[in-house]
Amino acid sequence: MGYPYKLPKLKYEFSALEPHIDTRTMSIHYEKHHGGYVAKLNAALENYPELHEKSLTELLMNLDSLPADIRTAVRNNGGGHANHTMYWAIMSPKGSLQPTGALAEALDATFGDFETFKAEFKKAALGRFGSGWAWLVVDAEGELSITSTPNQDNPISQGLIPIMGLDVWEHAYYLNYQNRRGDYIDAWWNVVDWDAIGANYTALHIADTLAKAAEAVRQTWQNFRKNLGL
Numbered sequence: 001m002g003y004p005y006k007l008p009k010l011k012y013e014f015s016a017l018e019p020h021i022d023t024r025t026m027s028i029h030y031e032k033h034h035g036g037y038v039a040k041l042n043a044a045l046e047n048y049p050e051l052h053e054k055s056l057t058e059l060l061m062n063l064d065s066l067p068a069d070i071r072t073a074v075r076n077n078g079g080g081h082a083n084h085t086m087y088w089a090i091m092s093p094k095g096s097l098q099p100t101g102a103l104a105e106a107l108d109a110t111f112g113d114f115e116t117f118k119a120e121f122k123k124a125a126l127g128r129f130g131s132g133w134a135w136l137v138v139d140a141e142g143e144l145s146i147t148s149t150p151n152q153d154n155p156i157s158q159g160l161i162p163i164m165g166l167d168v169w170e171h172a173y174y175l176n177y178q179n180r181r182g183d184y185i186d187a188w189w190n191v192v193d194w195d196a197i198g199a200n201y202t203a204l205h206i207a208d209t210l211a212k213a214a215e216a217v218r219q220t221w222q223n224f225r226k227n228l229g230l
Helices: 023-043 056-061 068-089 103-110 114-127 180-189 194-227
Strands: 132-138 146-148 161-167
Touching: 023 068, 056 068, 068 161, 103 114, 103 146, 103 194, 114 132, 114 146, 114 180, 132 194, 161 194
Parallel strands: none
Antiparallel strands: 132 146, 132 161
16 A cells, blocks of 8 residues: 555554563554654655555665655664554464474475574674564565565565564563563563464465566567567
């Protein structure tokens, strides 16, 4: 959806992720921080009606094409909106112990096993100096990798598609964990919704398969026409 952007509707109450993420942190994080990004993104785009129909993904993938006077605001606040929208969507009060299906197979193929993946992801989250995010992403070849970004940068601006993101800004955990980012990360695994993340991965896999099939049909048709001299 395009302008004006709105906060996403949460699928759980602010208190639902207790004790891993406390109610007050959820309330402030969602209403004040995420709400602030949405308001500032809309303000930046207000006087540019030609950008109102573009999706947030389009804006973040093409930051260099945006007017210079709003480029930083869209990068920061558009990234903040996209990042937090994913963050809320991949958490659940029920959580799930580990992924299944195609995502589980891909994680094992890439990292060796699930526990190794978790250790590498935590390393990336702890290693992000200052404010930022840790991500599980899919590259242009369909391969999984772990990365981190500063501030509110979204991997899509680098040509990577995120399927899981962890907020490691202090506002995400400081009320409950103070400076113990590692404890926050360990607790966060208890509310990760692997079904949602698996659905993100499957959707990309299906889209990639369809795109490759369409390209194969196009190539076959071109060869057919060439052979017939058309």
